[in-house]
Amino acid sequence: MELVTVEDIRAAADNLAGIAVRTPLLPQTWGTPERPLSLKPENLQPVGAFKIRGAYHAIASLPDEVRRGGVVTHSSGNHGQAVAYAAAVFGVPAVVVVPDVAPATKIESIRSYGAEVVLVPGAERLDTTERIAAERGLAIVPPFDHRDVIAGQGTVGLEILADEPAVDVVLVQVGGGGLASGVSTAVKALRPTAKVYGVEPAVAPDARDSLAAGRLVPYPDEQRYASIADGMRTALSELTLAHLSAHLDGIVTVAEDEIRAAVGVLARQGRLVAEPSGATTTAAYLYHVDELPTGRTVAVVSGGNLPAELLADLVTA
Template sequence: MALVGLEELRAAQQRIAAVAVRTPLIPCPWAADGARTLWLKPENLQPTGAFKIRGAYNRLAALSDAERARGVVAQSSGNHAQAVAYAARLLGLKAVIVMPDTSPAVKVENTRSFGAEVILVAPGERDTFVGELADEHGYVWVPPYDDPHIIAGQGTVGLEIAEDAPDQLDTVLVPVSGGGLISGAAAAIKLTCPGVRVIGVEPELAADAQASLRSGRLTAWPVADTYRTIADGLRTPSVGELPFEHLQAYVDDIVTVSEQEIRDTVALLARRGRLVAEPSGAVAAAGYFHRADELAGRVFAAVVSGGNVEPRLLAELLQA
């Protein structure tokens, strides 16, 4: 499979320009410690509350008229679900979304509010039932990460970081789940700023991507294991095949953070950064606050990938 290149990334950037917010890089002087500084890329400010709108709109906008008439189906724990529903509404398409019955209620409600039909299934059925629906009804399947259009759309995050990069930026931290975001972002950064390192960050309880990258072989974790993490958007049991090729080509390393470190970072971003991040969205920043000494960088950028957090959970984390 061919890797996504600059031509595809630039085309995606143009295609989504009127839909996705071009989020700024925000300096965080409160996070500087004399040895290093941090900039945040707040993708929680997107219209669906997460970066996923970039890839979803890029994929749906590229469909042929015949494909659009068939409608689309997707599977997601929440952020891809909302993004596909939102993009489908903008483009006038029917959308059916398969979600685990463990998905946060706020993500299910938001997906329905954008006009999609939501079908809740057991977590282990999410990635199989969607194929059955596509076969039965003829829907176009819009995967959450294993697709070149999805990767190119998510990669516009990396293009923007490269364009807005502060002086001496040397390390970019990106959360890892199925690999669409880090694949596209890493490709964009390495193809435009080759000296900048790209480091993935994932929960210790869902560290399949780290195992895959370090072993050189795609490794899956059982759903029962990945579903232990509070970071519900990062529970995918393995990265996709095409994302894995991008990881091998462009990602320097993947580090992990603990559940407590994720929880602490959600609270810290809210209190000091005035940013509402869901646990999945706080993972990359947690890599800075808890793993920076291991990474030896001086000027970091971290992607805050989403902010769709249950209000009760946010209140709990802020009170801890």
């Protein structure tokens, strides 16, 4: 299997200039001296998540005549918003297939970027996406299982290295694995001595088990959906497993109460609104220090879209 290279990621960075925010590293005064902490605040991207990087780069990489025909995806979450936003930048049509149980706020947000929302029963999402793509001649932009998407997400890693060339440890979310694949590719290419750890919810650690087994080890839906980290309920693909097998130094799994507490710490101490998925790396830093090397540490805050009531609850928890 051909893996994404740092050259692919550099090409993505060229595409993303002026589209994705060049987020800074934010040094935190509440880190420990052994592990000075900086945050990479991807929650501050226009759609509130790193997903704009992969979605935009994937759409930008389509042949002109294909892109003009429009795009379709099946994520109700941050990737769906990112595809809608990126398609609007190009002025091409976008369809987002959304399970009919999705919250109204997410549907409204996707529509606000001008995309068409197609509501279907959850189990029909993939089939419907493929049918619409075929019927209307739309290009499918998958959330993570695509080399261009991985290359786009990898620009987060390029920027970390540019801003902190001496970084020792990078903590990155693993849901479907697109972000972790891209970031670990960039970091290991530019600084092989740096360690990259994936972080996922302990209630459904499919990345940990898949890496240990050397093959995909999925968890049942009910277990994946037990995590508050709704952006990380997906499982790895063969493509992302191959990247993570090649580049990751380990997986840290975090408990639900640790994730909830980390959302509060990021708001109070980091002045950042992070969704539960975005706070998992901070949870690893705060509560799993014995599993991590010492040194200059960067935690990616992957997104910041969560209900206001939940945020209010976790800020004072």
